[in-house]
Amino acid sequence: MTTTDFRDRLYELYRPPSDHFTFVDVPDMQFAVIDGDGNPEGEVFAKAIKWLFTTIYPIKQDAKKRMGKRFAEPPLECLWWADDMSDLILRNKDKLKWRLMIVLPHWTDDALFEQGVETAVGRLGEKPTTLRREVMKEGRSVQILHKGPYEELEEINTKLYQDFLPEHDLKPNGFHHQIYLDDPTRTASQKRKTIIRQPVI
Numbered sequence: 001m002t003t004t005d006f007r008d009r010l011y012e013l014y015r016p017p018s019d020h021f022t023f024v025d026v027p028d029m030q031f032a033v034i035d036g037d038g039n040p041e042g043e044v045f046a047k048a049i050k051w052l053f054t055t056i057y058p059i060k061q062d063a064k065k066r067m068g069k070r071f072a073e074p075p076l077e078c079l080w081w082a083d084d085m086s087d088l089i090l091r092n093k094d095k096l097k098w099r100l101m102i103v104l105p106h107w108t109d110d111a112l113f114e115q116g117v118e119t120a121v122g123r124l125g126e127k128p129t130t131l132r133r134e135v136m137k138e139g140r141s142v143q144i145l146h147k148g149p150y151e152e153l154e155e156i157n158t159k160l161y162q163d164f165l166p167e168h169d170l171k172p173n174g175f176h177h178q179i180y181l182d183d184p185t186r187t188a189s190q191k192r193k194t195i196i197r198q199p200v201i
Contacts (some may be wrong), residue, residue: 148189160196
């Protein structure tokens with residue numbers, strides 16, 4: 001049996017330094033995704049997270065049974081954007097739009113994914129209209145690891161978009177990307193680890 005742990009296999013993608021911004025070339029990767037908008041502390045956001053993990057779990061089980069493969073459960077990720085960039089930087093939560101994601105092994109096919117969705121539907125009811133499997137293309141990106149409460153992300157976003165990118169003559173080339181390495185329901189806010197990533201040109 002082979003083990004695919006994405007945080008080991010793609011080390012530089014999931015373990016950036018926390019004291020400075022670094023560049024990384026992100027390969028094309030496929031994800032289970034759900035789109036939404038509004039406050040991430042609301043019920044819609046929480047339900048979307050539950051749907052993703054409920055869909056992923058049977059994929060893990062079926063992959064082990066049918067393919068002799070297993071993979072460590074990847075972290076939750078989210079793309080963020082807003083009609084006004086300042087709302088994103090300042091984290092005006094009610095004006096945010098989001099795409100929740102969990103990375104899938106490269107060998108996940110339509111049949112495997114749809115089986116996971118069917119299992120989730122059996123447990124949670126009607127399928128969210130935006131739940132799907134999608135390949136993300138980010139390419140050259142800037143990223144950093146933040147350790148601490150989510151409320152502190154505003155300061156990092158300000159440094160990224162108002163200082164680092166202009167100083168290096170760079171522009172955003174895609175959505176603001178956050179990767180949550182901890183479960184916030186089980187991790188004290190001061191100990192949370194969040195990767196901030198921004199594709200650039």
